[in-house]
Amino acid sequence: MKYLRQEYFDFKKIIGRIPHLVDFLKVDGAVDPMKFSTHSGTWLEFVSRVEDSEELATLCSHQDLLPVLRFFTDLTPLRRAYEAVIAKKALEAGQVSLSEARDELSKYLAIPHLPTIDYAFDFLSGRFFDSSEKTKYQDRLFIRQGQQLLLAPKLSQLCRIESLLAPLLDLLNYGILSYQLEFEDADYGVPHFKLWENYTMRDVALMCNTLRTHSSFRGQGLITTDKDFFMFVDLHKEADVKESINYQDKFEGPRHFQWESPNTTSPQSGTGQKLIQHEKQGISMHLFARKFREIENIAQPFTYFGKVIYRHHDPERSKPMRISYLLENEVPADLFYELTTKV
DNA sequence: ACATCTACGACGCTTAACGC
DNA sequence: GCGTTAAGCGTCGTAGATGT
Structure with missing residues (x-):
């Protein structure tokens, strides 16, 4: 907070008044203003916290304004x-x-x-x-x-x-x-994904125009719709991770990914079969991964690695299954290095 | 006093386990 | 065999505890 406050006042000095969000786009090398709202909920709440202003405090206490700001802040x-x-x-x-x-x-x-x-x-x-x-x-x-x-x-x-x-x-x-x-x-189609951009699980619900409740896009690392399967991977597990969810997921190379299914999925089950025969069944498999689940108590988004194709799986393993997928798009060298180097 | 950390419940969905 | 129930999952929000 101390550091955020400093960054805020540094930028305010450049602008010469309380900045608007769009001001951050006009100055080269300006900080990402979203981190202020990540901390305080909304930009307005952050500014109100660091500025001693009655006018801002009044705005912040407005019953109908804050929820709307919050709604769109969460989309940004x-x-x-x-x-x-x-x-x-x-x-x-x-x-x-x-x-x-x-x-x-x-x-x-x-x-x-x-x-x-x-x-x-x-x-x-x-x-x-x-x-x-x-x-x-x-x-x-x-x-x-x-x-x-x-x-x-x-x-x-x-x-x-x-x-x-x-x-x-x-x-x-x-x-x-x-x-x-x-x-x-550019036209990204549906689902509206750009390679190597960051997305949260919830973002994915919006990007694929799902008719389900958006908050249902969470859970066991695999989210499915009729035509699309979304895999979400944490590459680096915390030391105290529960064994039941300590999946052995990893990049085996810039085009190969080893993935373990949710620990309830067997190869014989409907989901298991779809994970193997997704091409035949007209299902696209999308890979999302992040290095850390959270940094400084802030949940990190996942990076989109595009579609993957089934190569083979280990028939000895069930619950979880262990499957190797081929990436349609080779991971750029710098990103690959960043993800695969140890902490 | 205010900032930061911690623990925990709500949420929706799938699969396994259970009851009939 | 079919319908119902329970467990487990990750994220977010928040209440309460602890730190500065």
């Missing part, structure tokens, strides 16, 4: 532009239709994808919330009516006050601008 850094661009348009115009959303998105993306726009409408209106998110966000975000996305009454009221709308637009603008810097306008 954006892994795709759809949700933020649509939300921004809705905030500015009061509502947005599917076709207006497509027009707006075509300013940012080479090929706006209609089913994904439709999905983003459902997402923004809370269709994929779990029960705790419903109580947290319900009636505070957006409402879908057929082709239209409307602001919920509380959000609509909030937007009439400039000082409340400003931090929200700053956050969305920051998200969209930094997305463009990282991803440009």
Whole structure:
């Protein structure tokens, strides 16, 4: 915190006033402002904590603003532009239709994808919330009516006050601008993955437009949908890791990965067969890995390594199965070195 | 006083185990 | 054999404890 505070005031000095999030994109070598919100929940809460300002404290105590800021902060850094661009348009115009959303998105993306726009409408209106998110966000975000996305009454009221709308637009603008810097306008399709970018398990739920509750994307290292299997790997296990989950997962080379299934999966089971015959069954296997589960108590995202193809498995092993996969994309040398060197 | 750490429950889903 | 229940998983949020 002490260090964060210092970084904040250093940057404030450069800008000459309390910075906006977008200011961090205008200065070469500026720190990643997301670490301030990672620490405090939102950028607004961080600034309010380090600045002795009554005005900021009032903003922070606003009952309807903070949840909305929190919702979009959790989406940032954006892994795709759809949700933020649509939300921004809705905030500015009061509502947005599917076709207006497509027009707006075509300013940012080479090929706006209609089913994904439709999905983003459902997402923004809370269709994929779990029960705790419903109580947290319900009636505070957006409402879908057929082709239209409307602001919920509380959000609509909030937007009439400039000082409340400003931090929200700053956050969305920051998200969209930094997305463009990282991803440009390329079409990534569905699931919307870019090689060697970072994703959380939850991000993956959004990227593949799942109809399930997003918070269900967690658990035993393997998340499955009809057409896609997502493998999540921690390469470095803590010394006190439980033996039951101490999987022997490792890169055997820049194109080969040894993976162990969840400790309940046998080769005979439905899942086991799909892990082996995924090509025949039309299932894509996606590999995600990270070196450490958390650093300084902050959960780390996974890096996307693209699709993999079954090579062989050890028939002697069950629960867990041990399978060797071939990567479609060779891991870049520097990344491979970083992941495979000992701590 | 405020920051940081620790322990633990909620959450959704799959698979194994159980009861009939 | 079929439906139901329980266990286990990782992440996040938070309450309570400890540190500065």
